[in-house]
Amino acid sequence: MTPTRRQWLHWALGATASAAASAAAGQAPAGLVWRERALLGFGTTLWLRAAHADAAHVDHALDEAVALLRHLERQMSLFDAASALCRLNRDGVLHHPDPALVEVLQLARRVSARSRGAFDVSVQPLWAAWQRAHAQGRKPTEVELAGARALVDWRAVVVSPQALRLGRPGMALTLNGIAQGYAAERARALLRGHGITAALLDTGEWAPIGQAPDSQPWQLGLASPRDSARLLATLRADGRAMAVSSDAQLRFGADPGDDHDHHILDPRSGRSPPHLSAVVVAARSAALADALTKVMFMGTPAQALAQAGRWGVDVIAVDKAGRLHASGGWG
Template structure:
């Protein structure tokens, strides 16, 4: 834990670490100067034992193997919210779409372009409407159904940390896990928290190195999804890692990056994924339909980056570069 003095003389405390295959960075103000490093590490370790697909002994791994088991509170909350957002986004956010990602070479294994027949076969057992939670158990209509909550896991874990800090009486904090963020109160300078949005270039491989937009946000959550870092070239075609479950194919629109501001990070994370699937035009209706969500879009228009945002998002934009 590192102590940092704020402009008003109060101390904020910074703790960093790794979880879920990524890093976390947490800054909080606490009058008692308590070190929450071990508590937060324990929280995140419990989260991983529930929802990490990389841990073969985790709860989600056992469910994907069709082992009979009861779900825990973490799993139940994430599963329920994933189903809700699947419905709200007309299936654009789908935590059961993992087989498509693997087929296109984004979940490990060989990279190749599956044919239409293979895609239709995979789609026959993809869809959150084909799986339900009943009596604390997951029930599938097809045993081939698998779940992967990576698209909302970092956001949800930021929410978990935020709940912990608030329960401990922290009114000013920033909890960032793998780029998904929960913000509360004031920063070290007494203002809203400043968050940089990366310029979505292929060469911009280090987060924070080259910023396109700077936001000032507080008492909200924020998540960003992008197409510009995870892709490969096959037969002269750029295959991005964002796949539309409704078509089974990688998306081909010009939206490179989308940032969502919402009340909690699990919602921001999921909608950022859904917006990236649907593209700028396809997402416009959701912005109007769900007023608690705001979004910022960065598009490639003939080699020039253009920034678009919802009306509410303009309140958070401090700078466009």
């Protein structure tokens, strides 16, 4: 998959703008030294910002976080032909997988089971069918979709610390719906382990620590899927991670304004779900938030709100008309 950068949830400067300017110069108002790292990874731009009273300490912590992200990318990226995931897709088996790859696949299985297949990392053949047809200026036929759907089944993926196996020839996995959240979660844990008490990590999903440079909660702006310059809402971070999925990231229709066929596919039907344009999920786990944006995307706004209650998370669902439907825990 090659979706564009997730621009639909971004750091909303707002009240933090003046403090951000001083922090950019090095020393924040609270005596903390802020440092940043920006890098390309997982097919997007990753951005880490953290603070500590000791500049050398925060620099070391950020460098270790970058090294961790690079390691996770080598395990889970479809954008690197030599990654462990690409080798699994090519060979159908991967012996002695990295523990992080096992962990994220085990989480994916739990989400798949509980969502009854609304989330499924084996959806890659369906995405490939849409991509091939799009390159030819058409939509996939029913026969093509049926063939791809026959290869989609999370239960046919064997996950163990000893080996990963794809149960059917032609199966392929994508972790694009969970890996970036997992990366944010692991990097946040690493920074906390270094005693970092203020940070914001953007791996395509967002993971905050503590407060922003103005000693206020971090604020994230939710942009309209139809106009990324228009802000639909400002979300105040409460320590939970936030993840977003939008139908505007990659569309398969000939008309750029056609929002019916896009990169978010229902693994069970092989087609894009028709009701929503964007979903934001807030959860303690960034990996879970990432996966649940796809689960919530499969239904109506009312169903997304009901799912939020079942999973113990909060959700904002933006319908095709641009209306927001929010659960009650956003504050």
